[in-house]
Amino acid sequence: MITVNGLTKRYARTLAVDHISFEVQKGQIVGFLGPNGAGKTTTMRILTCFLPPTDGTATVAGFDVIEQPMEVKRRIGYLPETPPLYPEMEVREYLSFVGKLKGMSGANLANRVVEVSERCAIADVSAKLLGKLSKGYRQRVGLAQAIIHNPDVLILDEPTAGLDPKQINDTRELIRSLAGDHTIILSTHILPEVEQTCEQVIIINKGKLVATDSVHNLQNRARGVEAILVEVEGRDGAIDSGVIKHRLETVPGVSRVVLKDHRNNQSIFEVESLKDRIIRGDLARAIVDSGWNLNELRPTAMSLEEIFLQLTGTVQQHEEPQAEVVAQGEKE
Amino acid sequence: MRNIWIICRKELQSYFVSPVAYLLLTMFAVIFGFFFWVSVMAFNNMGLESQMRGQSFPMSVNEYVIRPLLSNVSVIGLFFIPMITMRLFAEEKRTGTIELLATSPIRDMEIIIGKWLSAVILYATMLAFTAVNFAFLFRYGNPDWKPLAIGYLGLLLQAGGLLAIGTFISTLTKNQIIAGGATFGVCLLLWVLEWVAGLETATWAKVLAYLSVVTHFESFSKGVLDTKDAVFYVSVIFLGLFLTSRAMESLRWRS
Numbered sequence: 001m002i003t004v005n006g007l008t009k010r011y012a013r014t015l016a017v018d019h020i021s022f023e024v025q026k027g028q029i030v031g032f033l034g035p036n037g038a039g040k041t042t043t044m045r046i047l048t049c050f051l052p053p054t055d056g057t058a059t060v061a062g063f064d065v066i067e068q069p070m071e072v073k074r075r076i077g078y079l080p081e082t083p084p085l086y087p088e089m090e091v092r093e094y095l096s097f098v099g100k101l102k103g104m105s106g107a108n109l110a111n112r113v114v115e116v117s118e119r120c121a122i123a124d125v126s127a128k129l130l131g132k133l134s135k136g137y138r139q140r141v142g143l144a145q146a147i148i149h150n151p152d153v154l155i156l157d158e159p160t161a162g163l164d165p166k167q168i169n170d171t172r173e174l175i176r177s178l179a180g181d182h183t184i185i186l187s188t189h190i191l192p193e194v195e196q197t198c199e200q201v202i203i204i205n206k207g208k209l210v211a212t213d214s215v216h217n218l219q220n221r222a223r224g225v226e227a228i229l230v231e232v233e234g235r236d237g238a239i240d241s242g243v244i245k246h247r248l249e250t251v252p253g254v255s256r257v258v259l260k261d262h263r264n265n266q267s268i269f270e271v272e273s274l275k276d277r278i279i280r281g282d283l284a285r286a287i288v289d290s291g292w293n294l295n296e297l298r299p300t301a302m303s304l305e306e307i308f309l310q311l312t313g314t315v316q317q318h319e320e321p322q323a324e325v326v327a328q329g330e331k332e
Numbered sequence: 333m334r335n336i337w338i339i340c341r342k343e344l345q346s347y348f349v350s351p352v353a354y355l356l357l358t359m360f361a362v363i364f365g366f367f368f369w370v371s372v373m374a375f376n377n378m379g380l381e382s383q384m385r386g387q388s389f390p391m392s393v394n395e396y397v398i399r400p401l402l403s404n405v406s407v408i409g410l411f412f413i414p415m416i417t418m419r420l421f422a423e424e425k426r427t428g429t430i431e432l433l434a435t436s437p438i439r440d441m442e443i444i445i446g447k448w449l450s451a452v453i454l455y456a457t458m459l460a461f462t463a464v465n466f467a468f469l470f471r472y473g474n475p476d477w478k479p480l481a482i483g484y485l486g487l488l489l490q491a492g493g494l495l496a497i498g499t500f501i502s503t504l505t506k507n508q509i510i511a512g513g514a515t516f517g518v519c520l521l522l523w524v525l526e527w528v529a530g531l532e533t534a535t536w537a538k539v540l541a542y543l544s545v546v547t548h549f550e551s552f553s554k555g556v557l558d559t560k561d562a563v564f565y566v567s568v569i570f571l572g573l574f575l576t577s578r579a580m581e582s583l584r585w586r587s
Contacts, residue, residue, distance in 0.1 A: 045431075048435040049434075049435060050431055050434050050435050050584065051584055051585075052584060052585065070437050070439075073435055073436060073437040073438075074437040076435065078431070078432075078435045080428060080431045080432075081428075082427075082428045084427070084428050084429040084430075084431050084432035085427070085429070086342075086346065086427075086429060087427075088345075088346050088349045088350055089345075089346075089349075097338070097342055098432065098436075100338045101335075101338060101432070101433070101436040101437075101438055102436055102437060103437060145432070
């Protein structure tokens with residue numbers, strides 16, 4: 001449905017999008033993932049024919065965004081980061097205006113306005129002015145606007161940004177219910193959103209494509225790497241965590257060791273293996289042979305968040321990556 | 333054509349939903365009314381004077397009331413035009429709604445003409461209200477209606493050109509005040525260029541004076557439809573709309 005090939009966008013000095021290529025199949029929900037400023041919005045703007053690319057090609061439903069923009073625009077519903085609302089218009093009026101812009105008219109349009117209002121749960125405010133709506137309603141009107149002409153492709157730029165948790169859930173459910181009829185690309189920097197709503201993930205960072213795969217595969221890929229939590233205790237009095245760390249790093253098959261916590265005579269580490277290496281036994285032996293107590297040793301599953309951080313390299317330390325990502329989300 | 337009308341209707345609606353249209357209509361009607369009253373009073377006094385001197389020369393309402401009045405209105409219009417056009421694109425750029433228009437299956441030119449047309453219609457409405465004043469002239473006097481109609485046509489053409497320039501300037505910024513201020517500056521400049529003709533007779537001065545929108549109104553105010561002047565205004569309209577479409581395109585390449 002969507003094919004992007006070597007897409008590049010250069011602003012005056014910065015390279016916003018750098019040779020990105022990916023493909024999206026019909027009826028899929030794809031999460032477009034990346035930290036702020038990664039080039040998500042720019043890519044979406046190119047796909048919607050708002051911006052021309054500097055280089056490369058993109059086709060939507062078989063139409064090129066540069067050669068046949070009208071055909072592409074007819075088949076696309078787009079929700080920009082801030083919903084494009086006219087504050088002096090009523091909700092109903094606005095939806096019918098957008099419908100007309102997309103080439104609809106008459107009874108067909110009138111029916112569709114009612115249908116879409118119900119689907120997006122905005123029927124109760126249809127006579128209100130857009131300027132007086134709360135953030136949650138504005139977002140849903142934005143979504144209603146995007147699907148009014150029943151487009152093949154939906155492009156949603158951070159559809160849940162700035163909503164409260166309940167609204168976020170409602171919006172995600174709404175988006176999921178739209179899949180099947182529509183091919184959906186949604187951008188976000190909130191990872192659970194991708195895990196919950198999307199089948200496919202495209203991760204970009206600093207304009208470059210980092211990974212593109214199904215959510216399932218990505219999680220599996222991370223499973224090949226073992227992450228193990230070990231708690232080590234000194235037998236007599238305080239221990240030096242640096243020494244233990246150094247010892248653990250020399251165990252064959254270990255890729256990295258991170259100190260998570262240290263108290264007097266106890267240290268907790270997270271140890272990651274190289275791909276496809278089982279290191280639990282070697283780890284245990286190394287600790288016990290060195291004369292320390294092994295209090296705990298358990299594998300921890302890597303969440304998509306950790307994979308993401310690993311791939312984009314935004315956080316060097318592995319500590320509390322979740323807090324980091326959520327904090328980013330709230331800043332917006 | 334349909335798309336132009338969709339955009340135009342939306343713009344008209346936002347003029348008339350907000351106080352903008354009513355404010356402009358009222359102000360224009362009051363100021364026009366004042367100038368009308370002044371011209372009629374001056375005409376009356378002139379009539380009395382000539383009677384007292386015992387001279388009777390043919391006094392024409394067209395010559396002494398309508399002509400100076402229309403000339404004044406053409407200048408007053410310059411002050412109103414920035415207020416009409418400043419929001420057209422600046423507002424859409426600020427709120428991000430331009431993204432909706434630009435990603436809809438509708439041509440840039442259709443957006444531009446729709447917006448410009450709505451501005452012209454608003455201005456035409458303002459002019460239409462001034463017709464009330466002339467109703468009195470026709471009731472109590474005997475003016476010729478044809479020069480008046482040509483004068484109105486001239487006002488509309490002149491405003492069309494300036495509104496197109498205002499529309500263009502509005503695409504250059506997100507800030508309505510800047511758009512309004514710049515448009516006002518340009519309108520003022522296009523008016524005062526005419527004064528150069530009184531100071532210099534060199535060719536460059538003639539060219540500058542020719543560019544003045546007010547110079548070209550003279551024939552219209554006399555009730556003469558001069559093709560040369562009509563063509564000038566129409567060219568300004570085309571130039572303004574053309575520049576707007578260029579600006580919109582460059583918006584895409586730059587932003």
